[in-house]
Amino acid sequence: MKASRRTFLQSSGLLVASVASISVEGVDAFLQRAAAGPYPDPDYLQLDSWIVIRPDNTATFFVGKTDLGQGTGTAFRQIMSDELDIAFENTTCVMGSTDVTVDQGGSGGSDALQTDGYPMRRVAAEARRVLLEMASTHFGVPVTSLKVSDGVVTTNIGDTADREITYGELIGGKKFNVTLTGRNIDATTGKAALKPVQAMKNVGKSPRRDDVPAKVDGSQRWAVDMKVPGMLHARNVRPPVVGATLKSIDESSVKDIPGFVQVVSRGNYVAVVCEREENAIRAARQLKAEWTAPATKPFPASEDLFTFMRSATPSSASEPTVVGDPAAAMPGAATVIEAKYDVPFQGHTAFGPAHALADPSKGQLTIYSNDMKSYGMRNGVAQFLKMPRENVRVVWMQGPQAYGRTAAEDAGFEAAFLAHELGRPVRMQWTRQEETGWDTKGPAYAVTMRGALDAKGQLVALDYDARAADFNHVGYNEHDTVLIAQLIGQRKAQPARGRASFPSDKYAIPNRRMAGSVVPMPLAWETPVRMGNLRDPDGPQVTFASESFIDELAAAAKADPVAFRLALLERGTGDDAGFKRARSIACLKAAAEKFGWEARPSPNRRGSGDLAIGRGVAYAYRSETVVVEMVEVEVNRRTGRVWVKRIACAHDCGLVINPEALTRTLEGGLLHSISRVLFEEARFDEEKMLSVDWVSSPTLTHADVPERIDIVQVNGDPNPNRPDLPHYGAGETMCKPMMAAVANAVFDATGVRMRRVPFTAARVMSALKA
Amino acid sequence: MAAMNLLVNGKRHTVEVEPSTPLLYVLRNDLDLAGPRFGCGLGQCGACTVLIRGEAVRSCVRPVSQVQDVEITTLEGLAKDGQLHPIQQAWIDEQVPACGFCQNGQILTAKALLDKTPNPTDAQIRDGMKNTLCRCMTYYRINAAVKLAARRLA
Numbered sequence: 001m002k003a004s005r006r007t008f009l010q011s012s013g014l015l016v017a018s019v020a021s022i023s024v025e026g027v028d029a030f031l032q033r034a035a036a037g038p039y040p041d042p043d044y045l046q047l048d049s050w051i052v053i054r055p056d057n058t059a060t061f062f063v064g065k066t067d068l069g070q071g072t073g074t075a076f077r078q079i080m081s082d083e084l085d086i087a088f089e090n091t092t093c094v095m096g097s098t099d100v101t102v103d104q105g106g107s108g109g110s111d112a113l114q115t116d117g118y119p120m121r122r123v124a125a126e127a128r129r130v131l132l133e134m135a136s137t138h139f140g141v142p143v144t145s146l147k148v149s150d151g152v153v154t155t156n157i158g159d160t161a162d163r164e165i166t167y168g169e170l171i172g173g174k175k176f177n178v179t180l181t182g183r184n185i186d187a188t189t190g191k192a193a194l195k196p197v198q199a200m201k202n203v204g205k206s207p208r209r210d211d212v213p214a215k216v217d218g219s220q221r222w223a224v225d226m227k228v229p230g231m232l233h234a235r236n237v238r239p240p241v242v243g244a245t246l247k248s249i250d251e252s253s254v255k256d257i258p259g260f261v262q263v264v265s266r267g268n269y270v271a272v273v274c275e276r277e278e279n280a281i282r283a284a285r286q287l288k289a290e291w292t293a294p295a296t297k298p299f300p301a302s303e304d305l306f307t308f309m310r311s312a313t314p315s316s317a318s319e320p321t322v323v324g325d326p327a328a329a330m331p332g333a334a335t336v337i338e339a340k341y342d343v344p345f346q347g348h349t350a351f352g353p354a355h356a357l358a359d360p361s362k363g364q365l366t367i368y369s370n371d372m373k374s375y376g377m378r379n380g381v382a383q384f385l386k387m388p389r390e391n392v393r394v395v396w397m398q399g400p401q402a403y404g405r406t407a408a409e410d411a412g413f414e415a416a417f418l419a420h421e422l423g424r425p426v427r428m429q430w431t432r433q434e435e436t437g438w439d440t441k442g443p444a445y446a447v448t449m450r451g452a453l454d455a456k457g458q459l460v461a462l463d464y465d466a467r468a469a470d471f472n473h474v475g476y477n478e479h480d481t482v483l484i485a486q487l488i489g490q491r492k493a494q495p496a497r498g499r500a501s502f503p504s505d506k507y508a509i510p511n512r513r514m515a516g517s518v519v520p521m522p523l524a525w526e527t528p529v530r531m532g533n534l535r536d537p538d539g540p541q542v543t544f545a546s547e548s549f550i551d552e553l554a555a556a557a558k559a560d561p562v563a564f565r566l567a568l569l570e571r572g573t574g575d576d577a578g579f580k581r582a583r584s585i586a587c588l589k590a591a592a593e594k595f596g597w598e599a600r601p602s603p604n605r606r607g608s609g610d611l612a613i614g615r616g617v618a619y620a621y622r623s624e625t626v627v628v629e630m631v632e633v634e635v636n637r638r639t640g641r642v643w644v645k646r647i648a649c650a651h652d653c654g655l656v657i658n659p660e661a662l663t664r665t666l667e668g669g670l671l672h673s674i675s676r677v678l679f680e681e682a683r684f685d686e687e688k689m690l691s692v693d694w695v696s697s698p699t700l701t702h703a704d705v706p707e708r709i710d711i712v713q714v715n716g717d718p719n720p721n722r723p724d725l726p727h728y729g730a731g732e733t734m735c736k737p738m739m740a741a742v743a744n745a746v747f748d749a750t751g752v753r754m755r756r757v758p759f760t761a762a763r764v765m766s767a768l769k770a
Numbered sequence: 771m772a773a774m775n776l777l778v779n780g781k782r783h784t785v786e787v788e789p790s791t792p793l794l795y796v797l798r799n800d801l802d803l804a805g806p807r808f809g810c811g812l813g814q815c816g817a818c819t820v821l822i823r824g825e826a827v828r829s830c831v832r833p834v835s836q837v838q839d840v841e842i843t844t845l846e847g848l849a850k851d852g853q854l855h856p857i858q859q860a861w862i863d864e865q866v867p868a869c870g871f872c873q874n875g876q877i878l879t880a881k882a883l884l885d886k887t888p889n890p891t892d893a894q895i896r897d898g899m900k901n902t903l904c905r906c907m908t909y910y911r912i913n914a915a916v917k918l919a920a921r922r923l924a
Contacts, residue, residue: 069868215870218845351905400871432810671907702899
């Protein structure tokens, strides 16, 4: 029985954390029914869509999220097993396959626990309530005379011998047939109340992530590993310069390749399809195609980007946020300073290039993909191919993750398109050059900051003015913005407006203005500078400017950068429901203590020989989560190399479900942010991308890893023991402050202010010499 | 097309492919081994790493004809008699992987490093691992896991 389940799950591609002791019934029948198609949406108002309990007293949870390697799947099991009162080790979790899990949107916005965790908890609590009622009927005693632990219900009447029955005996293999309520999936609920935090046994512990062993022993089957009978291999052939139009294709140039099947072209989209992968690679290289370059250069060279952005006519502007009267407060102030900050386009640059397998068998379309938003892909592909949604499913599988709107979506649509055209299963695999060159980019920002200090060094006025190259921001899995749609010419009538975001601090500043506008590239639709959400999605850019400038103001006031920030926070009197101001103060203090922050103004040139040593701080919040980061850097005056030697990060995301998984997530996110501030930039000339592989698009490596990372998980809630302490998001907040923290540390070490990301060795050298 | 004789994880295989085919595609598509993965096809990232004569080799740029009849070890072949290799166990104990897609290269590169340098310094780990990339940036934990494995192997 166990073996057959494993075999079936592998062949269906569904991700089920394997728990050796769990046998099969129920779940298998359920999944096999779904596998045949068509694939109507699982009904989120049916308890059976969420939870299956088997006769052996094990449970499987079905949730509409995906786990990008941050341990959310394990966390879901923790919160749901706590609410259900079943042993954690007897649970598994199925995630993200559109035919068997309700549509919770997949991943995005770091809301897996903050938003989606609540319906998961409520349905598990409801299952517990229903099971206790069943036990009550079974024993003929009131529910109040029952207790339950690890899925075993016991009578608790005092003077008689305790009797017991397991959940598995009560319902195993049968359906709940319980209807839930809720106007939308996030509001899904039964009648049961949630447990107080203090009654949760698994929450706050760190059971090991269930996805790790298979990733270490080689047994994991990833989306890249999916194979189905008759499967073909496809590779794309992209325009040689951006915005080029396809003139002609000479198919005879690839006809002699063994196993060649077809060249597919539509508009400017071209792909080759072969029986074997190595031959598809060869065909893509060998295909003779003629292209016509566009009349207009699609973008300015990346070296000229910020000049272009600052002089371009904005396509839109946001309504400024104004407090007090900064225009009036500036002129009379004792000190007024101004600075400009530039952050370039940066790619997601997944470690494994985008890929997907689409299988059109039996009039259905199944796409095996690692895209974090499988539900969106299902809807988008159905629209793109004009197929009924019920005939399309996306099976989410593990894959390389890159946090945001990645090219996994584009590859999914391409595989689906080719499979639809050829009537055979097609596996699409992007090259490294495509992934690095053509994936969506986080928007470039050019920010101007102005600030005024009074004679005592108090900040009296602050002005933030951002320009974001974010016009035509590409959404998730949109049938009219995915790359193949753009190349075919099936485009939106109106490109997305894009946005320029504002800082997220809680400083109390009497006069403050925040303004932003969006600027378009010369050819709005031309790729590959496609703007899409990249981890946060624009907080690192915004916070680089705002938190660097706060540091510049602190230096102008000859104040300690931490004390300067604390004063700005403590000057405020109000707070919000999330206690963001109070929790910001708590995080600053916690980070300073862990780091061993010495109160003094910056800069403070120290170090010996070629090495200058400095420290820096920056802070941000996102949604309800607060983070403070402190770094120690070494700046090599001879080579320009910046090394972040040590990090202390204080982080408050409310109730922590799995502290170890959170620590790992933070460590990775902190290093990702260091990579972005020191190394990453999507470079291009006026007609093509120049950053196309790991040599032309460097990333942080083992050589750059800090000696030490200290994570402090803060609970700065004024009432930290409240029974309803919320669990907030934690996947992205850590990305916001790092760019500024490093810039501030470099300034502390050298007295030189870096205002243009990334701080490459060459750029640091020229700044040191200036 | 020609018959190529391969010795992978102790088993002999003969496959009919073009001799210039990179080893990676033969391992993945003909031998159904999922440990080595495609990351760049340029020998830059390490996703496709296999061990050949104790060396960490990038199978995406190694023609299959050049590795006939030599012992090739993939991630699947690291465990012995159902026991994870101590490096793999260290990876689990440190909870190293995030998405995990690069970890084949990390683990096998660490194996080659520790075989040559059983008790590496921090600088030797940094230098030995620096060409094996990770975009989830699990490097800090990899560093710790290499040290843990070195202690256990001593």
